[in-house]
Amino acid sequence: MDIVFIRELRADAVIGVYDWERSIRQTLVLDLELAWDNRPAAAGDAIERALDYAAVSSRVISCIEGSSFRLLESLAEEVAELVLSEFGVPWLRLRLCKPGAVLQARDVGVLIERGNRPE
Numbered sequence: 001m002d003i004v005f006i007r008e009l010r011a012d013a014v015i016g017v018y019d020w021e022r023s024i025r026q027t028l029v030l031d032l033e034l035a036w037d038n039r040p041a042a043a044g045d046a047i048e049r050a051l052d053y054a055a056v057s058s059r060v061i062s063c064i065e066g067s068s069f070r071l072l073e074s075l076a077e078e079v080a081e082l083v084l085s086e087f088g089v090p091w092l093r094l095r096l097c098k099p100g101a102v103l104q105a106r107d108v109g110v111l112i113e114r115g116n117r118p119e
């Protein structure tokens with residue numbers, strides 16, 4: 001199995017469980033590892049056969065920026081579902097971080113894996 005990855009993708013959203021969080025936008029940071037067979041793209045040097053990380057990034061940013069969940073867990077599921085269904089990715093690992101949410105921590109967030117990981 002090969003991986004196409006996107007690291008430290010940033011997008012702003014309404015996100016949070018507290019009242020004060022419902023009227024502001026906060027920056028979220030996302031890492032994605034996407035299972036893909038890169039050999040057909042490499043053999044043909046063809047973007048049509050590649051998993052286009054620019055297209056995935058753009059779609060994920062648009063999803064996050066249009067969202068208004070309370071929990072990171074809910075947003076992570078939504079992003080995972082759209083990447084699996086719209087891009088034909090069989091498996092992914094997604095880390096969604098909310099920097100600054102806990103002052104004493106560098107970072108907090110959720111890490112999920114969805115789909116079936118190919119051999």
Ligand SMILES: Nc1nc2c(c(=O)[nH]1)N=C([C@H](O)[C@@H](O)CO)CN2
Pocket residue numbers: 015016017018021070071072073098101102
């Ligand atoms: N597991 C989670 N814990 C917490 C979340 C969350 O989304 N998932 N959110 C909050 C608050 O919104 C917090 O980020 C405000 O600083 C607390 N815990």
